[in-house]
Amino acid sequence: MRPMKRLIQFEDALRIALDRANPVTDKEKIPLASSSGRVVAEDITSRISVPPFSRSAMDGYAVKARETYGATKLDPVRLRLREKIYAGSVPRKAVRVGECSEIATGAMLPKGADAVVMVENTERDGEEILISDSVHPGQNVSKKGEDIVPGARIATIGELLNPSKVGAIAALGISRVTVFKKPLVAVVPTGNEVAEAGKPLKPGQVYNINSYTLSSVIVANGGEPRVLGIVNDSVGDLRKVVRENSDCHMIVFSGGSSVGERDVILDVIESEGSVLFHGIAVKPGKPTIFGIVRKQLVFGMPGYPTACLSNGYILLAPVLRRVARLPETVPMTTKAKMAKRVVSTTGRAQFLTVRLEHGFAYPAFKESGAITSMAFADGYIMIPADVDLVERNEEVLVYLL
């Protein structure tokens, strides 16, 4: 058995991995309708005016503003009705002195008119309209190009799309948009003790959990998981996996990163590339490897499911987000009082899952092998490496799961 040489502090491990996280450069063109949450890979500049013509912002009457000056309910101005202008149609007649045209919201303003009086401030009398409020030139009119002028940059490389930015691109008549590809992440469960779901367990085996938890974290953080079948703990098989998935941006192994004789991930990364750290001062999650093989980031996560998933949250997710060009997550947190005293391992940061009840945080951690340590928890607290005790009733920041 080979003990780890030296543990690295968690903050240092994260920094080293983030430093190597080169943002993805591959692009793809996708339908605009499903582009919210993706990152724009090309500047988008408008070639048109939005709106493409001056239009009414209200249902009402298109008028020459100066003719309405001084109009009141008691002393309305009378204008002769020229026509009705519907949205999507083109006015056939110009508005001349003493005239107005009925106009719908969004309809093109007729020639001669420079303002719109809201329908609420009018009354109809045969072929005449009584205007009871004055409007200034431009009132209730959206001018041509008021929203977007030709040449305006609507989206910039690296910008994250949200529904309103998608809307601004749609305003240009664009229905497909070039975005950065989602980083492809190979998920590789290893270990002779791991069995695939649906198959009966042989003695000594447990079901594969890590592929499912890691895939979920990868999808939630902008990656595209490529889940491989369970691979044996052999240098040959693992090396083959690394070589055959060289199109992936990242490879995440789980299992086989501890110090047992048959833990061979380390050997594979060392022989194919270089190991940047092996062993993090964090509990759970100590037996974690990170290395570079050619341009790929390779993680060796612990096989134990809670250790693997806690590393997924605190280490894999931020690194993947940087590769995916997504902003850092702002974690959902809440404050609580620790329900009981917790003694932590000095020198190692601790990821402690908790259940929340009436403002108190109850430790939910059983052991790093127990997935219910996390599945039945509401969140977790991080106890720094230099803190060895959290007192009962002490306020803690709980990161919600």
Next chain:
Amino acid sequence: MRPMKRLIQFEDALRIALDRANPVTDKEKIPLASSSGRVVAEDITSRISVPPFSRSAMDGYAVKARETYGATKLDPVRLRLREKIYAGSVPRKAVRVGECSEIATGAMLPKGADAVVMVENTERDGEEILISDSVHPGQNVSKKGEDIVPGARIATIGELLNPSKVGAIAALGISRVTVFKKPLVAVVPTGNEVAEAGKPLKPGQVYNINSYTLSSVIVANGGEPRVLGIVNDSVGDLRKVVRENSDCHMIVFSGGSSVGERDVILDVIESEGSVLFHGIAVKPGKPTIFGIVRKQLVFGMPGYPTACLSNGYILLAPVLRRVARLPETVPMTTKAKMAKRVVSTTGRAQFLTVRLEHGFAYPAFKESGAITSMAFADGYIMIPADVDLVERNEEVLVYLL
């Protein structure tokens, strides 16, 4: 032109719509690997023990605990090595008095042993192992069923899956899970003035924005959009759409809900079902209709893109989340000081988009027709109906977009 009879307060409109939002009951079976974020539709109970056998939680030596009592570095206990037990294999030999077996993390504990001594507290001397620390019975052992016992409920109907819950289900050897279907939402842009992306604009036309923004909001809130082509403002065509999409949980029209003569959504809902409100005291977004046709929720959103999208955020999203059985969103907010005085319309709540700079919120709203009112904003503030003024330097809560 038909003016709206009476505006309803925004809070009342939301309550009425939420009251009619019956949670979806249709189910589907999907791969567990892509189930995070979905809602479980069947209780899941374990038939197995996890772990299925007592196993080592450490790399080390399986021992009879009582033989290690009093062992120290200076006065170690010597045990004869029986065999090596790898994870995934079955021990061939029992540990007898005076003996131990080398054991890997996750490997099955051999008969006769009741604890594991960490490798760090041992030293090898030929076929003998020197144990330099005492362990108590059960130490460094995960007992059979310690994580999950047969009969334990792992997921409950209505529970939202996250990565760790997905992991707990995977621990049972389950690879497919029954979840509630995503509510199907028909998105129907209306209006003769709206043109489809990619086609040249005719005079008087603007490009379709609302299908794109509404779809984005629907996807982000657990729905599945069915985007239809642009429909003409005719009672016949709109009625046909309602009837042909009766398999949808919701129908969201945009455009045609104002008071123009050719605004026919109201007529269609009235003739096919019932209108629950028409006109909300909110700015922008006043000309909004909500009704029920058979079991379907039908929204008529304003055609103007910012009004349509702001209603998408504050009205459609919470209603859809209830139908989808998703928890209410906890909005991302930040506090800022208002950079300038804002006068609001008394009697109407106002959704005011803002840009954030150095802790100040600058109004970004142009008009409800301008999508850049929102696309170039960082967030929005809600000014209640009974507030008509926000002073410069007043602290405001900004909902981030």
